[in-house]
Amino acid sequence: MDDIVIVGGGIIGASAAYFLSKAGRKIKVFERDPTYKNASFPLSLGGFRRQFFQKENILLGKFAKEFIFQLPDLLETKKNGKPTVSVVPNGYLLLFDKEQADEQYEALKNHSSCDAKTKNIKAEELPKVFPWISSEGLETATYTDSKVEGWVDPHMFHAALKNKAIELGAIFEKKEIKNINEIEAETIISAAGCWTNKLLSDIPVAPQKHTVFRVKCPKHIPEMPLTGDRRQGLVLSLLLKIFFGVFPIIFQPPGLS
């Protein structure tokens, strides 16, 4: 019987494999598609933030930042050396209208008690700090400017976690688990992402469509934070200069338009 089996080798599976291997557990990860062509993590913006409402999420966001900044040392392997994940610590800027403002003022109390270093600004003051923004229709905004939020390359992040987990003894095997009863292990962890419900019908995880569009930006704003217009559910961000120069991304979660 195995010690711990993880179903799904995406970012959550690889992360669980790393932390549990580091804690001395024997880990086996089953991943049906090691090219990850349909997994969520390679599609993500790789944003890490602490601007959430609940304290648990704020503290997780703080942990993520600390982890990401120490990542080259924490995830160094004999085979691959010190990994990098292309950290861009430009912060997050979230924009709110009048209806959303009170909730954000409540959230800011939690930010303050967690020492999240989130700043708050009235909409009319916004262009003084971010001259490229129109404050029309906005009431307030929250942002960080102390390199505590930003984004990483999710592919590189995943590879770094997986490589380190393997060095620590985790085994990644290509296999689709059709039924949880196939697995004999002390502990089974589902990291099957939006497919969890197919494996465990009593877990209420439902897939949700998120879309990233690439559009050409007429002006490069290198210091631009990952900007979320919470009225629209739009998130604007810069992409790294990969193939085509710098492009912003427009990202629209469903149900928020």
Ligand SMILES: Cc1cc2nc3c(=O)[nH]c(=O)nc-3n(C[C@H](O)[C@H](O)[C@H](O)COP(=O)(O)OP(=O)(O)OC[C@H]3O[C@@H](n4cnc5c(N)ncnc54)[C@H](O)[C@@H]3O)c2cc1C
């Ligand atoms: C467009 C977009 C933008 C996003 N932006 C951000 C962002 O900026 N910041 C952020 O934190 N999050 C972001 N997210 C969310 C983030 O990508 C997901 O929360 C995260 O990737 C989920 O990781 P996961 O490991 O649970 O799932 P996945 O990455 O989908 O991995 C699940 C894996 O399980 C495997 N699997 C499933 N079922 C089985 C089975 N039965 N047997 C074997 N293997 C199986 C799959 O093949 C897959 O590889 C974004 C998502 C999208 C789509």
